[in-house]
Amino acid sequence: xxxxxxxxxxxxxxxxxxxxxxxxxxxxxxxxxxxxxxxxxxxxxxxxxxxxxxxxxxxxxxxxxxxxxxxxxxxxxxxxxxxxxxxxxxxxxxxxxxxxxxxxxxxxxxxxxxxxxxxxxxxxxxxxxxxxxxxxxxxxxxxxxxxxxxxxxxxxxxxxxxxxxxxxxxxxxxxxxxxxxxxxxxxxxxxxxxxxxxxxxxxxxxxxxxxxxxxxxxxxxxxxxxxxxxxxxxxxxxxxxxxxxxxxxxxxxxxxxxxxxxxxxxxxxxxxxxxxxxxxxxx
Amino acid sequence: xxxxxxxxxxxxxxxxxxxxxxxxxxxxxxxxxxxxxxxxxxxxxxxxxxxxxxxxxxxxxxxxxxxxxxxxxxxxxxxxxxxxxxxxxxxxxxxxxxxxxxxxxxxxxxxxxxxxxxxxxxxxxxxxxxxxxxxxxxxxxxxxxxxxxxxxxxxxxxxxxxxxxxxxxxxxxxxxxxxxxxxxxxxxxxxxxxxxxxxxxxxxxxxxxxxxxxxxxxxxxxxxxxxxxxxxxxxxxxxxxxxxxxxxxxxxxxxxxxxxxxxxxxxxxxxxxxxxxxxxxxxxxxxxxxxxxxxxxxxxxxxxxxxxxxxxxxxxxxxxxxxxxxxxxxxxxxxxxxxxxxxxxxxxxx
Numbered sequence: 001x002x003x004x005x006x007x008x009x010x011x012x013x014x015x016x017x018x019x020x021x022x023x024x025x026x027x028x029x030x031x032x033x034x035x036x037x038x039x040x041x042x043x044x045x046x047x048x049x050x051x052x053x054x055x056x057x058x059x060x061x062x063x064x065x066x067x068x069x070x071x072x073x074x075x076x077x078x079x080x081x082x083x084x085x086x087x088x089x090x091x092x093x094x095x096x097x098x099x100x101x102x103x104x105x106x107x108x109x110x111x112x113x114x115x116x117x118x119x120x121x122x123x124x125x126x127x128x129x130x131x132x133x134x135x136x137x138x139x140x141x142x143x144x145x146x147x148x149x150x151x152x153x154x155x156x157x158x159x160x161x162x163x164x165x166x167x168x169x170x171x172x173x174x175x176x177x178x179x180x181x182x183x184x185x186x187x188x189x190x191x192x193x194x195x196x197x198x199x200x201x202x203x204x205x206x207x208x209x210x211x212x213x214x215x216x217x218x219x220x221x222x223x224x225x226x227x228x229x230x231x232x233x234x235x236x237x238x239x240x241x242x243x244x245x246x247x248x249x250x251x252x253x254x255x256x257x258x259x260x261x262x263x264x265x266x267x268x269x270x271x272x273x274x275x276x277x278x279x280x281x282x283x
Numbered sequence: 284x285x286x287x288x289x290x291x292x293x294x295x296x297x298x299x300x301x302x303x304x305x306x307x308x309x310x311x312x313x314x315x316x317x318x319x320x321x322x323x324x325x326x327x328x329x330x331x332x333x334x335x336x337x338x339x340x341x342x343x344x345x346x347x348x349x350x351x352x353x354x355x356x357x358x359x360x361x362x363x364x365x366x367x368x369x370x371x372x373x374x375x376x377x378x379x380x381x382x383x384x385x386x387x388x389x390x391x392x393x394x395x396x397x398x399x400x401x402x403x404x405x406x407x408x409x410x411x412x413x414x415x416x417x418x419x420x421x422x423x424x425x426x427x428x429x430x431x432x433x434x435x436x437x438x439x440x441x442x443x444x445x446x447x448x449x450x451x452x453x454x455x456x457x458x459x460x461x462x463x464x465x466x467x468x469x470x471x472x473x474x475x476x477x478x479x480x481x482x483x484x485x486x487x488x489x490x491x492x493x494x495x496x497x498x499x500x501x502x503x504x505x506x507x508x509x510x511x512x513x514x515x516x517x518x519x520x521x522x523x524x525x526x527x528x529x530x531x532x533x534x535x536x537x538x539x540x541x542x543x544x545x546x547x548x549x550x551x552x553x554x555x556x557x558x559x560x561x562x563x564x565x566x567x568x569x570x571x572x573x574x575x576x577x578x579x580x581x582x583x584x585x586x587x588x589x590x591x592x593x594x595x596x597x598x599x600x601x602x603x604x605x606x607x608x609x610x611x612x613x614x615x616x617x618x619x620x621x622x623x624x625x626x627x628x629x630x631x632x633x
Contacts, residue, residue: 043621044384045362067633128509148449150509151495233449234494237632245632249355249455250625 037257045251055258064242071238074153074228075221078160079168082217083210085161086168090209093169094176105173108166120159120230127155127231151233159227164220168213175209176202211278219267239263319344321557324368326544327352328522329419329580331573338564344557353499361386366551370558372418375543376458378408379616387414388548391559398566403543403583407613415545416562419518419580422603422611423459423540426505426515430529439467439535441512443486448493452501453514457628458614459540460487460497463514466537472612475620484627491631505530516542517600521579524600532600534607541611543583575601 037055039047093104111119126132127149134146149155179202187197203210225240232238239259246256319342323335327350335346351357354374361371362384373381381387394416396404403417425441431450432441442451442463453460462472464483474480491497495504501513502523520532546565548558564570571582572590581601588596595601603611617624 043619044380063630064633128507130508151449232496234491234497234632242633245629248353248359249457250629251355251359252625 033257033260036254037261039254041252041254045253047254055255056262058255059258059262067237067239067242070236071222071240074157074160074236074238075218077157078164078221079214079217081157081161082165082168083172083213086165086213087172087206087210089165090169090173090176094173094179105170108169111162112166116163116226117230119163120227123155123159123162123231124150127158150231151236153232153236155231156228156236156238159231160221160224163224163227164217167216167220171212171216172206172209175206175212179205208278211274215271215274218270222267223263319554319557320347321345321370321554321561322347322349322368323370323558323561324349324351324357325372326350329372329544329578331570331577334565334570334574337570338561341564342557342560344560346561361549364551366549367553368549369552369554370561371547371549372544373415373547374614375406375408375545376614376616378406378415378545378547381547382409382414386550388550388552388555389413390416390548390562391555394559394562395566398568398586399583400585402608406543406545407615409545415547416566417583418544418546418565419574419578419582420541420543421517421580421601422534422607423463423542424515424517424520424532424534425512426501426520426523426530426532427512428505428508428510428527428529429531431511436512437533437536439463439537442514443467443490443493444512445493447511449495450509450511451490451494451513452496452498452504452510453490453494454499454501455497455632456499457624459514460631461624461627462540462614463535464490466535466539469537472538472540473615473617475617475623477620477623480620480623480627484630487627487631497632517603518578518580521598521600534603534610536610538610538612540614541608542614 036047038051038053040050040052040054041047089108093101093108097104128134129146129148129150131149133149134143137143138146183201183205184197187201188194192200222238223240225238225244228236228238228241229244243256243259243263246252246259321344323346325348329350330348335348338344339346349368351360354377357371357373358377358380361368361381390413394412396412396416399417403420405411406415406417409415425436425439427436427441432447441447442453444451453463461480461483464486465474465479466472468479468482468486470476470479470483474483495510498504501510501515502519504510505513505515505520506523506527508527515532517532520530524530546562548555552558565574566584568584568587569590571584572587574580575582575587576592576595579595579601588602591601599607
C-alpha cells in the first residue's frame with residue numbers, strides 16, 4: 001500500500017506542539033476575551049458574576065454605527081488606492097524587472113525595516129502646515145494660505161495606504177509573474193488591442209492576486225489604530241481606537257472584548273466571502 | 284495624567300535628562316553592591332538628572348527605573364497584579380482608588396512631613412499621609428501661542444474660540460477635559476450632578492468640531508506651530524517654552540485644577556524599606572530642588588525654595604501666586620459618578 005493515510009498512534013504526537021501552541025496562544029486568549037465579553041463590571045472594575053449579552057447589545061447600538069461606517073470607508077479607500085498603486089508597480093516589476101526583480105522587491109519591503117512610528121512621524125513633518133508640501137505649493141503660487149493636510153481623513157487614508165501598499169503589491173506580483181506570457185502574445189496575434197488584452201486576458205488571470213491583495217489590505221486597515229491616532233483628528237477615529245480606548249482609558253475590558261470579537265467576526269465574514277469568490281485559492 | 288514624551292523636539296532639558304539617565308546607568312553598572320535594589324515606576328521626563336545616581340551613591344541601593352506615559356496605564360498594571368515595583372508616582376485622583384482597592388502598603392514609618400508645605404500636608408485622599416508623600420505638583424490651564432492669539436486671554440473660552448478652529452487641542456484625559464468644560468460652565472470641576480455632566484458633554488461635542496486633535500502629546504504641536512492653544516499642564520508648558528518662546532500659559536479665571544503626584548509603595552513591593560529610604564531621601568531640600576529645576580514642576584518641600592533657580596521661583600507657571608492658588612481645586616474621586624464621566628468621554632471620543 002502506498003496511499004497516504006492519516007497518521008495513527010504515536011505519529012499523532014508529531015502535531016502535538018502545533019496543537020499546544022495554538023491552544024496556548026490562540027484559543028485560550030480568545031476564550032478569555034469571549035468569556036469576559038459576557039459579563040458586566042462594577043465601578044471599581046471588578047467583573048460581576050452574572051452572564052449577559054449587554055455588551056454586545058451596546059456594541060450594536062446605532063450610536064456606534066458612524067465609527068464602524070467610517071472605518072469601513074477608510075479601509076475601503078485604502079484598499080482601492082493600494083490596488084491602483086500596487087497593480088502598476090507589480091506589473092512593472094514582473095514584466096520589466098528582468099534580473100533586477102528581487103532587488104525591486106526588496107525596495108518594496110524596505111520601509112518595513114524602519115520603525116512604523118518613525119515613518120508616521122516623518123509623515124507628520126511632511127504634511128504639517130509649515131511642512132514641505134505646503135511650502136512648495138505656496139512657493140509656486142498654487143496656494144495663498146497653507147492647507148490643513150494633517151489630522152484629516154486625507155492624512156489617515158494616506159498613512160494607511162502607505163503602510164499597506166507592500167501587502168497589496170506582493171500578491172499581485174506573484175499572480176502576474178506566474179501568468180503565461182504566451183497568452184498575451186496569442187491575444188495580440190488575434191488582433192486584441194493592448195487594453196482589451198489587459199481587460200480580457202491579463203486582469204482575469206491576476207484576479208486571485210488582486211483578491212488576496214484586497215484581503216491583506218482591508219483586514220489590517222480595518223483594525224488599525226496607530227495611524228488615526230497620530231495622523232488623524234477627533235473626527236477620524238476608527239474602530240481600533242474605540243477598542244484601545246475601552247481597554248486603556250476607560251477600563252471597560254468586557255465592552256472592549258465585545259467590540260474586538262465583533263470586529264473579528266466581521267473580518268472572518270469577509271474572509272469567507274473571499275473564499276466563496278475565489279474558490280478557496282489563497283495566493 | 285500624561286507627561287508626553289517629546290519625540291520631535293528634544294529641548295535642552297530632555298537631552299540633559301537623557302545624559303543624566305545615561306550617567307545614572309553607568310554609575311549603576313559600576314556598583315558592586317547589588318544586594319539592595321529599588322524598582323521605581325515614574326512618569327516619563329519627571330525626575331532630575333542626578334537624582335537616582337546620587338541616591339545610589341548615598342545608600343548603595345541600585346535603582347531600576349521604569350517610566351509610564353499615562354496614569355491609566357499605571358493603574359491597569361497595578362490592578363491586574365503586575366508586581367515587582369517598589370515605588371510609584373501616582374496622581375492625586377487615583378490615590379483613593381489605589382487605597383480603596385488595597386493596592387498600597389502603608390509607609391513602613393512616618394515620613395518627615397515637617398518640611399512639606401501646609402496646603403499639601405493633609406491631602407484629602409490620604410489625610411494622615413499613611414500611604415503617600417507628595418512628589419511634585421502643578422496646575423492645569425491653557426497654553427497658547429501669543430503671536431496667534433489676540434490680547435491676553437484669561438478664560439477657558441479660548442479653547443472654544445472659533446477663530447482658532449482646527450488649531451486647538453485638548454488632552455486625552457477625561458478628568459482634565461470634562462473638568463475644564465464644567466468649570467467653564469460655572470460648575471465644580473468635580474461635579475457629580477448628572478445634568479451638569481451632560482451639559483459639559485454637550486459643550487465638548489461643540490468644541491470637538493474646532494479641535495485639531497485630542498491628544499496628551501500637546502507639546503509637540505504647540506512647539507511646531509501646528510496648534511495655537513491647548514489644554515495643558517504647567518510643567519509641560521514650561522518644558523515647551525525652551526523650544527518655542529512665543530508660548531504663554533494661564534490658569535483660567537473660572538478656576539482650574541491643582542494636581543499633586545504622590546510617591547507611594549504598592550502592596551506587593553519586594554523592597555518597601557528601600558522605597559521608604561528613597562522617600563526620605565527625596566524630602567531633603569537639595570534633592571527636591573534639583574527635580575524641580577529639571578522638570579519645571581514645583582515640589583512640596585518648603586525649604587527647597589531657596590535652592591530652586593530664581594527665575595523658576597518667580598515664574599507663575601511653576602509657583603503660582605496666592606491669587607491663582609485660590610482658584611484651584613483638587614481632582615476628587617468621583618464615586619459612582621465616574622460611570623457618567625466615562626460615558627460622556629466615550630461619546631466625545633467616538
